[in-house]
Amino acid sequence: MGAPPMTGTRTTAPASGPQAGPPPGAARPRRTRAQRFRRDRFLLLLALPGIAVVLLFHYLPLAGNVIAFKDYQPYIGISDSPWVGFANFSVIWNGDPEFLNALTNTLVISFVQVAFVFPIPIALALLLNSLLSERLKRLVQSVLYLPHFMSWVVVVAIFQQMLGNAGLLNTFLRTHELGDVSLLGNPDLFIPLITAQVIWKDAGWGTIIFLAALSRVDTELYEASAVDGASRWRQLWHVTLPSIRGVVVLLLILKLGDALTVGFEQIILQRDSVGADASEVLDTYVYYNGVIGGDWGVAAAVGLVKGLVGLVLVYLANKFAHLLGESGVYQK
Amino acid sequence: MTALANRKPVRRNVNGTPPPGIAVRGAKGVVLILACAFVVIPFLAVVSTSLADQQQITEAGGYVLWPERPNLDAYRAILAGGVVTRALFVSVGVTLVGTLLSLACTALLAYALSRPGSFAHKPLLMTVLFTLFFTPGIIPMYLLVRSIGLLDSYWSLILPVLVNAFQVLIMRAFFMEIPRELTDAARIDGAGELQILTRIVLPLSKAVLAVIGLFQAVAFWNAFFNAVLYINDTAKWPLQLVLRTYVVDNTSLGVDGTELAGAAMPASQSIQMAILVVSLVPIALVYPFLQRHFAKGILIGAVKG
Amino acid sequence: MSDIHIGRRGLLRATGGAALLAAAGGTAACGDGAGTGEAQTLSETGVELPSYIPSEIAAPDLAATEDGVLAGYYSFPRDLVDAFDAPPADGAGTVSILTNMFNPVPPGMGDNAYWQAVNASVGAELDITMTPAADYLAKLSTIIAGGDLPDMLLVSASLANRSDVLANLCADLSGHISGDKIADYPHLANFPTDSWLPSVYNGGLYGVPNPRAIVGTIMFARGDLFAAQGLNLAPGSYDEFLEAATALTDPAANRWAFGNPRGLITYVGNMLGVPNVWREEGGEFTNEYETEERREAVARVAEMMAAGLFHPDAASENINLRDLFGNGTIAMGPDGYAAWDILADTYGVDVQGIPAPSYDGxxxxxxxxxxxxxxxxxxxxxxxDRIAQLLNVANWLAAPIGSTEYMLRKFGVEGQHFEWDGDTPVKTALGTNETTVPFEYVTDAAPILGPRAQARVDAQRAFQETAVPRIVRDPSIGLYSNTAIDNAGELAEIIKAAELDIVSGRKGIEAWDEAVDAWRAAGGDAIRAEFEAAVDTASPSPSESA
Known part of the structure; x- marks a missing residue:
């Protein structure tokens, strides 16, 4: 092994970092806490700015989430608002059939998105990665990632203009006496519809992270496997996929942690056209049954519950990943 | 991972395999052309509508696919008077400074967390991870920002969102895949942590730095709600918030028309689409410049030296 | 009615009684309750509303009437009068104001000659913190939580615990403006009494209104489309209205009668005599949703929808109704009264208003x-002293048409921000840019019709003259219910979801009964109890729920 290249982009790290410390060496023996602290003190110093920001701008105001257990009124203040126990949680703890419907819809949509939406950026990234022409690849990438910047209001409006009951498609069908197809406003097609919209909006954007991972694949591995006579598919399976597996697993686990959150704005914009039975999800249910009235306590309570559920899901998913030999989000 | 000796020369593409057959290439082409068409046509509609006159928009009932009498009136209306231009500078400044600072914090933190077994590794990692699940409410955030004197300061748009756990975790995952031998070797050569980070880890991580930088830039660029809460002085408003005031709630002929009665003429569809274009173009231009960092085979050069 | 002590009940008697009686006469089905404004001897809220003293600054072409028909102007008065001899808020220093905005952001005060001219004329520096209307509630909540209130703040109708916020943080203005004391602020005295009623809380007057016409929402129609088919713009019954709608609908030509199902429910409800939110009889409140007429209106609209009279995407509530009205895709639709000018000016089409006929003719x-x-x-x-200064600021902002202050506020400085084109002020580019400071969302002059071409003003006036005598007021305005505010969104959503489910055919009309039950359970009954308690007790703090 030669020396690593010392050139390259300069870091933007602030000058507050420490100068090079003595090398900790590669010694194996177990160390005491104090020894480990001494060894890693510069590493900790590097973590300091980020950790400070997290503590100040995240954990400190997080204390405000006690309003989940209070009848919080902004004009009274957090500390003086009266305690109400778990009353704010009743919106999701009341066995309301509409809540159960919303939860079911949420889980179904989440499942569909993990099963059908999540893989698409990966496939797209692999497809782009396999293109011979670098210029074509860049051009296509630059086009496909644009819809990410459109707001949901515009995306929904465009879908309606194209596929709505009075949209371009149906106007065409009607004027040619071909009948019409109710794609929007059809409760049975709601989940496929919002799935298509998510794919349209974010699939290209989602490729970016996988393209970055793919850029690290050692081309010699390809060459070696090609020399071995590996087919393109075998190459994909044995060389390309393993190189992005870590990122895929990480994103999948984090996605699971978000399983109770599905496109609030996207859904609320289209709720009227299919009705609440088909479109109510956890966030819209909570919104209409508490938060909409400016009930800060309910919003905080639901946030806590969703956070706990997300935490448990990530914990379990991470355990599962460890069983499969992946490192997951954090190590054992 | 195998590396075998070179036996027979073959014509190769980048991946080292022979070019695929016509059928495969044709299929790829169809998929990509379709995908691009699905994206381009709605965008064409957005741009066309921003250039169309009210008469054509009225006839089309919303979006037009091609402007019959193209004009720049909508763009003139937005850009007249300098308010939008000023906000553009604010947004560029906040995005640049924010992204650089954020990238620095993220990279340092991700690197510090990339060494399992180091002191307090797991507690620190968990500290970061937990922020994914529990977020502070807007009122406690406001009270904090106010109490540390950041109201009406550009820093209120930057500091609270400087570190994003998701991005730290992604970057950390990339850092951790850098072969241990490289960093260990440098350590033996006497390099300190900062040197290892700046001379080995970061140069090998251009792709992920570009990705995370882009994520952060886009987040800074699109953010408006913190400015609603923290910035009273409209001269300091970022572009997205200024443009938001052009898009009044146009749910007219509605049940509750009374609420809006007396409101000014709502912005026309062409102005709304021009706003979309104006807010999109600067950030969309960033990506092509980052793409070169996605070129293949960066790692190999380093490892094989 | 400019000089009498007038409470809630008195107001109903003075301005609403005739209309309520008319309503009762018009609809036998609900006729028993409507006239009760006269009959009851309930205690009043005890608040003396400001007297109504019409402005004499510029005589209108059509004078306002006491029951709420707006004054009309065919053109801008050119002989401008100074409403103030000297800056009225002189010495007030900086006046901080928090309000929402519907206009593009103006240049900041330092770069804005218009804003500076207004400040000079008011005699104070109006430091306005403006927030897009969609984000205003969040902004207001954080400002309240932070505790540094501005001098003046727009309190949204949807702010939770509004009554407590007002009582604890805001000033009761009744000592300054009740009854004839309002004469000290003559332009505020020009506000119709109806506009003051929503300011009543806790037995006090907690703010200056931003006056709007009592006429509210109008069913607009494309006069040209009606004329082309020889249809009657004043249908005499539901059946006649339905015939017109059917005649106007032609999907092959991309035309439908309507685009807004829930708006139609309200309109058909007007034909049937549905109460305005609540009906009060003998201190007992009945909600509109609980009436048979309202249920029937939903059923009728479901039929119209099934008959194809609605734009196919109407139930999505996601279509640009104004554009569709403007291009003739839909022929009728309800909108705020101010939309009359907006629709006619934007699309250059013949806009007409259709007063609701009685259902059976x-x-x-x-x-x-x-x-x-x-x-x-x-x-x-x-x-x-400070309150008086702030009232002087509001008084300046309410200066009516015909005053130099009005022209300054609406159009800026002549020659700089606008030019006269005949009798019409036309904004310059600078004027368009700088005059979007949202002073009009602090307070505004009393609403008027015009100034527009005589034909249009006459049509608008004719509509008001027909509609205002038939007007049904919401008897709960001026009363306070915490539940009504806190649960407003949830309650509205229950009804809205059911209405859309029914009219789009996803559910039968029996879903309505379930929705009304759900509405009662989710707060409807609680609101009723709070209103009944509020009417029942003359207590100065009627807001506390049981």
Whole structure:
């Protein structure tokens, strides 16, 4: 092994970092806490700015989430608002059939998105990665990632203009006496519809992270496997996929942690056209049954519950990943 | 991972395999052309509508696919008077400074967390991870920002969102895949942590730095709600918030028309689409410049030296 | 009615009684309750509303009437009068104001000659913190939580615990403006009494309204499309209205009668005599949703929808109704009264208003009153001198048409921000850019018709003259219910979801009964109890729920 290249982009790290410390060496023996602290003190110093920001701008105001257990009124203040126990949680703890419907819809949509939406950026990234022409690849990438910047209001409006009951498609069908197809406003097609919209909006954007991972694949591995006579598919399976597996697993686990959150704005914009039975999800249910009235306590309570559920899901998913030999989000 | 000796020369593409057959290439082409068409046509509609006159928009009932009498009136209306231009500078400044600072914090933190077994590794990692699940409410955030004197300061748009756990975790995952031998070797050569980070880890991580930088830039660029809460002085408003005031709630002929009665003429569809274009173009231009960092085979050069 | 002590009940007697009686006569089905404004001897809220003293600054072409028909102007008065001899808020220093905005952001005060000219004329520096309307509630909540209230703040109708916020943080203005004391602020005295009623809380007056016409929402129609088919713009019954709608619908030509199902429910409800939100009889409140007429209106609209009279995407509530009205895709639709000019000016089409006929053709339909104020401009608690200064600022902002102050506020400085083109002021580029400071969402002059071409003003006036005598007011305005505010969104959503499910055919009309039960359980009954308690007790703090 030669020396690593010392050139390259300069870091933007602030000058507050420490100068090079003595090398900790590669010694194996177990160390005491104090020894480990001494060894890693510069590493900790590097973590300091980020950790400070997290503590100040995240954990400190997080204390405000006690309003989940209070009848919080902004004009009274957090500390003086009266305690109400778990009353704010009743919106999701009341066995309301509409809540159960919303939860079911949420889980179904989440499942569909993990099963059908999540893989698409990966496939797209692999497809782009396999293109011979670098210029074509860049051009296509630059086009496909644009819809990410459109707001949901515009995306929904465009879908309606194209596929709505009075949209371009149906106007065409009607004027040619071909009948019409109710794609929007059809409760049975709601989940496929919002799935298509998510794919349209974010699939290209989602490729970016996988393209970055793919850029690290050692081309010699390809060459070696090609020399071995590996087919393109075998190459994909044995060389390309393993190189992005870590990122895929990480994103999948984090996605699971978000399983109770599905496109609030996207859904609320289209709720009227299919009705609440088909479109109510956890966030819209909570919104209409508490938060909409400016009930800060309910919003905080639901946030806590969703956070706990997300935490448990990530914990379990991470355990599962460890069983499969992946490192997951954090190590054992 | 195998590396075998070179036996027979073959014509190769980048991946080292022979070019695929016509059928495969044709299929790829169809998929990509379709995908691009699905994206381009709605965008064409957005741009066309921003250039169309009210008469054509009225006839089309919303979006037009091609402007019959193209004009720049909508763009003139937005850009007249300098308010939008000023906000553009604010947004560029906040995005640049924010992204650089954020990238620095993220990279340092991700690197510090990339060494399992180091002191307090797991507690620190968990500290970061937990922020994914529990977020502070807007009122406690406001009270904090106010109490540390950041109201009406550009820093209120930057500091609270400087570190994003998701991005730290992604970057950390990339850092951790850098072969241990490289960093260990440098350590033996006497390099300190900062040197290892700046001379080995970061140069090998251009792709992920570009990705995370882009994520952060886009987040800074699109953010408006913190400015609603923290910035009273409209001269300091970022572009997205200024443009938001052009898009009044146009749910007219509605049940509750009374609420809006007396409101000014709502912005026309062409102005709304021009706003979309104006807010999109600067950030969309960033990506092509980052793409070169996605070129293949960066790692190999380093490892094989 | 400019000089009498007038409470809630008195107001109903003075301005609403005739209309309520008319409503009762028009619809036998609900006739028993409507006239009760006269009959009951309930205690009043005890608040003396400001007297109504019409302005004499510029005589209108069509004078306002006492029951709420707006004054009309065919052109801008050119002989401008100074409404103030000297800057009225001189010495007030900086006046901080928090309000929402619907306009593009103007240049900041330092770069804005218009803003500076207004400040000079007012005699104070109006430091306005403006927030897009969609984000205003969040902004207001954080400002309240932070505790540094501005001098004046727009209190949204949807702010939770509004009554407590006002009582604890804001000034009761009744000592300054009740009854004839309002004469000290003559332009505020020009506000119709209806507009003051929403300012009543806790037995006090907690703000200056932003006056709006009582006429509220109008069913607009494309006069040209009606004329082309020889249809009657004043249908005499539901059946006649339905015939017109059917004749106007032609999907092959991309035309439908309507685009807004829920708006139609309200309109058909007007034909049937549905109450305006609540009906009160003998201190007992019945909600519109609980009436048979309202249920019937939903069923009728479901039939119209099934008959294809609605734009196919109407149930999505996601279509640009104004554009579709403007291009003739839909022929009729309800909108705020101010939309009359907006629609006619933007699309250059013939806009007409259709007063609701009675359902069966006997008598008249009713017209649902709008909320006569946009929000509530409350003042931070302060000493009397400061409150007087703030009222002087509001008084300046309410200076009516015909005054130099009005022209300055609406159009800026002549020669700089606008030029006269005949009798019409036309904004310059600078004027368009700088005059979007949202002074009009602090408070505004009393609403008027015009100035526009005589034909249009006459049509608008004719509509008001028909509709206003039939107007049905919401008897709960001026009463307070915490549940009504806190649960407003949830309750509205229950009804909205059911209405859309039914009219789009996803559910039968029996879903309505379930929705009304759900509405009662989710807060409807609680609101009723709070209103009944509020009417029942003359207590100065009627807001506390049981």
């Amino acid at each position: 006997n008598g008249e339909g009713v017209h649902r009153a709008g909320t006569a104020s946009f929000g509530l401009m409350a003042f931070k608690k302060a000493d009397d």
